[in-house]
Amino acid sequence: MSVSVACCCFSFLNAPARLLQSSSSPLCFVAASTLTPRASSSSKLNPEKKKKKYTLRVRDEHSSNDGPQTMAFKSPFGSSQQKKDKKESQPTTDLRTDPAKIHDASFLDAVVKVYCTHTAPDYSLPWQKQRQFTSTGRQLSSFSDSFYFSLSLAYIACVCSAFMIGDGKLLTNAHCVEHDTQVKVKRRGDDRKYVAKVLVRGVDCDIALLSVESEDFWKGAEPLRLGHLPRLQDSVTVVGYPLGGDTISVTKGVVSRIEVTSYAHGSSDLLGIQIDAAINPGNSGGPAFNDQGECIGVAFQVYRSEETENIGYVIPTTVVSHFLTDYERNAKYTGYPCLGVLLQKLENPALRECLKVPTNEGVLVRRVEPTSDASKVLKEGDVIVSFDDLRVGCEGTVPFRSSERIAFRYLISQKFAGDIVELGIIRAGEPKKVQVVLRPRVHLVPYHIDGGQPSYIIIAGLVFTPLSEPLIEEECEDTIGLKLLTKARYSVARFRGEQIVILSQVLANEVNIGYEDMNNQQVLKFNGTHIRNIHHLAHLIDMCKDKYLVFEFEDNYVAVLEREASNSASLCILKDYGIPSERSADLREPYVDPVHDNEALDQGFGDSPVSNLEIGFDGLVWA
Numbered sequence: 001m002s003v004s005v006a007c008c009c010f011s012f013l014n015a016p017a018r019l020l021q022s023s024s025s026p027l028c029f030v031a032a033s034t035l036t037p038r039a040s041s042s043s044k045l046n047p048e049k050k051k052k053k054y055t056l057r058v059r060d061e062h063s064s065n066d067g068p069q070t071m072a073f074k075s076p077f078g079s080s081q082q083k084k085d086k087k088e089s090q091p092t093t094d095l096r097t098d099p100a101k102i103h104d105a106s107f108l109d110a111v112v113k114v115y116c117t118h119t120a121p122d123y124s125l126p127w128q129k130q131r132q133f134t135s136t137g138r139q140l141s142s143f144s145d146s147f148y149f150s151l152s153l154a155y156i157a158c159v160c161s162a163f164m165i166g167d168g169k170l171l172t173n174a175h176c177v178e179h180d181t182q183v184k185v186k187r188r189g190d191d192r193k194y195v196a197k198v199l200v201r202g203v204d205c206d207i208a209l210l211s212v213e214s215e216d217f218w219k220g221a222e223p224l225r226l227g228h229l230p231r232l233q234d235s236v237t238v239v240g241y242p243l244g245g246d247t248i249s250v251t252k253g254v255v256s257r258i259e260v261t262s263y264a265h266g267s268s269d270l271l272g273i274q275i276d277a278a279i280n281p282g283n284s285g286g287p288a289f290n291d292q293g294e295c296i297g298v299a300f301q302v303y304r305s306e307e308t309e310n311i312g313y314v315i316p317t318t319v320v321s322h323f324l325t326d327y328e329r330n331a332k333y334t335g336y337p338c339l340g341v342l343l344q345k346l347e348n349p350a351l352r353e354c355l356k357v358p359t360n361e362g363v364l365v366r367r368v369e370p371t372s373d374a375s376k377v378l379k380e381g382d383v384i385v386s387f388d389d390l391r392v393g394c395e396g397t398v399p400f401r402s403s404e405r406i407a408f409r410y411l412i413s414q415k416f417a418g419d420i421v422e423l424g425i426i427r428a429g430e431p432k433k434v435q436v437v438l439r440p441r442v443h444l445v446p447y448h449i450d451g452g453q454p455s456y457i458i459i460a461g462l463v464f465t466p467l468s469e470p471l472i473e474e475e476c477e478d479t480i481g482l483k484l485l486t487k488a489r490y491s492v493a494r495f496r497g498e499q500i501v502i503l504s505q506v507l508a509n510e511v512n513i514g515y516e517d518m519n520n521q522q523v524l525k526f527n528g529t530h531i532r533n534i535h536h537l538a539h540l541i542d543m544c545k546d547k548y549l550v551f552e553f554e555d556n557y558v559a560v561l562e563r564e565a566s567n568s569a570s571l572c573i574l575k576d577y578g579i580p581s582e583r584s585a586d587l588r589e590p591y592v593d594p595v596h597d598n599e600a601l602d603q604g605f606g607d608s609p610v611s612n613l614e615i616g617f618d619g620l621v622w623a
Contacts, residue, residue, distance in 0.1 A: 107293050108248055109188050110164040110224045111286060113241045114172055114196070114210075117182040121449065123471040124504065126456035126463075127579050132181060161240035161286030162210060163295070166223035170210040171320065172285030173300050174201040175265040177208050179452060185212060188248050192216075200333045203448050204266035206300050207315065207323045208285075224287060226317040227294025230255045230273065236314070238277045238299055240286025253277025253310070260407040261313060264301050267447050268336060270413050271406075272313050273297050279312035288314045319413075326416060334417040337438030340372025341365050343408070346383065346394040356429030357383050363396045363408065370494050371442040377434040379427065386424030387411050412438065444493040445469060445500060455534045457583040459541060459549065460566035461507035461573045462515070462559070464523065466534050467500040480520050483554065487522075497594030499533035503553065507577050511569040515559050525552040532595060538583060539591035 119132040162172035162185060170185065177183055177198050184193040194217040196210045212218070230236065234255045242249045253276040261272025275288065279302050287295040297314035304311075327333050343363040346352050355364065362385040368375045385391065390398050392408050400406035415421065419438050424431065447469045456465040465471070467488060472480055480488075487500060501523050508516045523531055526540045527550050541549065549561040570582055 106222050107224060107287075107289060107295075108239060108250075109220075110222060111188065111239045111241075111248060112162050112164070112170065113186045114160045114162045114170075114176060114285060115184040115186070115193060116160065116177050116180050118179045119181045120179040121453050121470070123454055123465075123468065123474045126454040126465050126504075126584065127581065129453075159241050159282055160284045161282070161299075163285075163287045164221055164223045165226075168211050168213065168218060169199070170196065170212065171298065172208050172210060173265070173298065174203055174206045174208040175300075176284050177201065177210070178448075183210065185210070185217070187217065187221075200327055202266075202323045202326075202333045202335070204263065204268040204336050205270055205315065205319050205323050206263050206265040207298065207320060209324075209327065224295040225293075226320065227290050227292065227296045229258070229316055229318055230290055230296050232256070232258065235291050236273075236275050236277055236296065237289045238275070238279060238283065238286060238312070238314075239289065240283035240299060242280040242282035244280070249283075251278040253312075256311075258316075258404075260410050260413075263315075269407070269409055270319055270336065271316055271410060273316050275312050275314055276310040277312060278310065322414070322416075329416070335440040336413055337415055337417045337419065338372065338441040339409075339412055339436065339438065340369035340374045340441065341378060341384075342367035343384070343396060345396050352394070355381070355383055355426065357385070357426055359385075360394050361385050361391055362394060362426065363392055367492075369442070369492050371492075371496050373437040373439060377436055378423075378425070381427070383426040384423055385426060385431075386422075388421055389424070442493045442496050442498075444491050444498060445472075445488040451586070453584065455584045455586055456504075457534065457538045457541070457587055458507070458570070458573070458579065459582075460561050460569055461509045461512045462518075462551070462561075463504045463507065464501055464534060464537060465504045467502050467522070471504075475520060484520065484522055495532075495595050497533055501531050501534050501537055503551075503559075507573055509569055509573050509576075511561065511565050511573075518553075518557075518559070521557065522554040523551050524554060526550065528552075532593075535587055535589075535591050536593075538587040 257274035
């Protein structure tokens with residue numbers, strides 16, 4: 001499935017997705033790393049067995065102090081077992097002290113195998129699900145040097161990894177348990193599998209939280225301690241259950257890079273750690289450790305191509321803590337917010353002079369998403385020079401730690417949905433301060449379907465459903481059409497709740513003669529009314545009292561059905577094709593109009609690039 005938002009950039013002009021067997025696929029979901037001879041070992045760790053809190057140590061990214069700052073991070077999952085003993089944890093033993101005893105290190109016992117059975121929706125036949133399968137993870141293949149991911153059903157192994165964080169909770173990757181119907185876990189050295197429950201998934205940060213109710217599973221368990229953000233060249237040890245064997249695997253490497261990275265599963269841009277330790281399918285969800293035995297992140301994807309090797313990625317503990325805090329605050333995961341603006345760098349002196357920017361700083365606002373709160377205070381042509389009093393450079397970067405710089409959108413990722421930020425802007429040469437509420441981004445064409453099952457409605461054999469990236473992947477891009485793909489890749493929503501509704505296929509019947517060959521066509525109007533989303537279409541059909549049902553499609557194509565004949569034929573069509581219902585359950589709910597300002601309907605779909613990599617030019621970037 002090709003993906004188009006944030007920094008996961010995908011070109012629809014290239015070949016279709018390749019499966020896991022492709023040797024040239026670059027960015028891949030993973031679930032294991034293999035045991036290598038250079039795996040470093042450790043002495044046995046001695047963390048506290050029953051503590052109320054675990055410590056998250058993070059460096060102050062904007063401080064000149066190179067040393068880590070230690071802050072008490074209260075787990076939202078205070079274990080009942082941990083509450084029995086309030087003793088402070090003992091210092092963690094350095095992994096390098098006793099290489100002969102790494103197999104006895106207690107931190108290895110906190111890493112578990114995850115066995116997940118998936119049952120994905122059938123987006124082409126939205127009233128049913130696909131055949132269940134087991135998988136190690138999912139893979140990204142390559143359009144030239146761009147990223148996109150494709151779900152492969154051809155995996156041999158059926159495991160990934162997770163690790164204990166206390167109070168009967170495990171942390172793993174969201175892509176490991178997507179569309180799950182059964183999740184089981186097994187501890188190291190145990191031959192029993194225990195049923196686990198998925199509590200919450202963070203799609204954009206690719207993290208999921210599992211719970212295991214069995215007390216036997218947790219006997220003698222010691223949750224991992226989360227450490228600080230590492231430095232370049234710091235040693236890192238990756239632990240998990242990869243392909244190639246059944247036992248735990250340990251690989252050793254160093255931190256190669258720390259920067260804002262494309263998260264393939266969520267098509268998002270968040271802080272990531274690049275390492276050179278071997279990561280393979282099966283290692284997804286497994287922890288990465290520093291030399292002090294602290295977990296510094298979660299393995300989740302690798303970059304593969306003929307020109308590269310040993311490029312793996314780890315989700316840092318700063319992202320993990322954001323996920324846990326979000327879940328603790330809201331009793332659910334609300335997601336990362338965005339600013340909702342397309343920014344252009346201001347490296348050219350003439351451009352800065354034209355915009356009356358006196359200093360070598362700031363980024364130019366080229367587009368503001370209509371669904372973002374920024375649309376109320378920002379305009380095209382504004383120059384953003386500061387974010388919460390932190391100066392933004394002309395390349396779109398801000399200070400990071402003592403002597404580094406990082407992409408401006410990193411600051412946004414440190415916020416939560418609903419947070420208010422202050423932006424310093426220059427408008428027509430005049431400096432101003434404005435406040436913006438940050439909210440999660442609204443995707444016109446979603447990458448993941450809320451609830452797991454797509455919406456649909458069938459009228460006289462005409463199957464209507466919203467366009468989504470999983471549907472594009474399943475149908476293959478060649479059958480979707482260039483015009484529809486262009487909208488999917490480049491358009492932004494004009495209002496919250498907007499969808500691109502398509503006629504997926506026509507179930508042949510005498511009532512729809514002449515329309516049998518129609519498929520994957522966008523429907524624009526019903527009886528002269530612009531369609532806002534699939535629920536709006538169902539509402540218009542239910543309220544219709546006219547003799548005819550008139551559907552107007554892209555390219556001025558029209559389909560007309562007699563209303564009474566269509567109603568009479570519906571039950572027969574459902575029976576002939578073995579369809580349980582003419583519409584999905586969500587479309588039986590009362591319709592709520594998402595548009596409060598009809599001017600939004602008069603605006604056409606916006607044609608604008610969704611990321612810098614997609615257009616092969618890094619001068620534009622979404623924040």
